[in-house]
Amino acid sequence: MSLDAAIHSLKQGEFVLLHDSAGRENEIDMVVAAELITPEHVARMRQHAGGLLCLAIDNGFGKSLGLRYMHDILSDTFEENSKDMIMGLAPYGDHPTFSISINHYQTYTGITDNDRALTIKELSKLHDIESPKNKFVSSFKTPGHVPLLIASNDLLLKRQGHTEMSIYLTQLAGLKPVTAICEMMDADTYSALSVEKASKYAKQNGIPLLDGKELVEYAKVH
Numbered sequence: 001m002s003l004d005a006a007i008h009s010l011k012q013g014e015f016v017l018l019h020d021s022a023g024r025e026n027e028i029d030m031v032v033a034a035e036l037i038t039p040e041h042v043a044r045m046r047q048h049a050g051g052l053l054c055l056a057i058d059n060g061f062g063k064s065l066g067l068r069y070m071h072d073i074l075s076d077t078f079e080e081n082s083k084d085m086i087m088g089l090a091p092y093g094d095h096p097t098f099s100i101s102i103n104h105y106q107t108y109t110g111i112t113d114n115d116r117a118l119t120i121k122e123l124s125k126l127h128d129i130e131s132p133k134n135k136f137v138s139s140f141k142t143p144g145h146v147p148l149l150i151a152s153n154d155l156l157l158k159r160q161g162h163t164e165m166s167i168y169l170t171q172l173a174g175l176k177p178v179t180a181i182c183e184m185m186d187a188d189t190y191s192a193l194s195v196e197k198a199s200k201y202a203k204q205n206g207i208p209l210l211d212g213k214e215l216v217e218y219a220k221v222h
Helices: 002-011 039-049 059-064 070-077 080-085 113-128 133-139 162-173 195-205 212-221
Strands: 016-019 028-033 054-057 098-104 140-150 178-183 209-211
Touching: 002 016, 002 028, 002 162, 002 209, 002 212, 016 162, 016 195, 016 212, 028 039, 028 162, 039 113, 039 178, 054 113, 054 162, 059 140, 070 080, 070 098, 098 113, 113 133, 113 140, 113 178, 133 140, 162 178, 162 212, 195 209, 209 212
Parallel strands: 016 209, 054 140
Antiparallel strands: 016 028, 028 178, 054 178, 098 140
């Protein structure tokens, strides 16, 4: 079962390739548990995926850090005649999950593989501490080079994006609900990598490729 393989891979600190669905973004993301990330993971996502490397967190964790969705922040700050710029729903029907972007205070530029791995790992460490907001405010700077994504409160019941799917996967694996995700791009077609090419990459590199439909069906039953 590919779900079992994906859970095992995450626990081992390895990648999972996650396809949402043909009727949605129809994209494949490289996913790794944030608490186990290394600079090598960041380098591989940069080289082999090439999309935007983001840090996904579960909704409760986001609230404990005092975070809000970026579209809500902008709605409060933009002038009335500029609010048409704010994305409400994406073309595929979902609201964006972006919040602020961050760097850990010990980073330099924030964009190197070392810096981004540090930011991601240090943020994951806050999940298990009491009242993490003070530590978050004192340890991270914004704007930075790691965009934060906040999963929907009911995960796959409300939104079936890579943010929610990756967080649900970490829960199944018994890991902190914090993930690093990055879309896989195709330099030949200048578009998202196809499922066929992603499947070939997965087989060549021994990485589980999980169909989001399987994850959604599992969630409905369990």
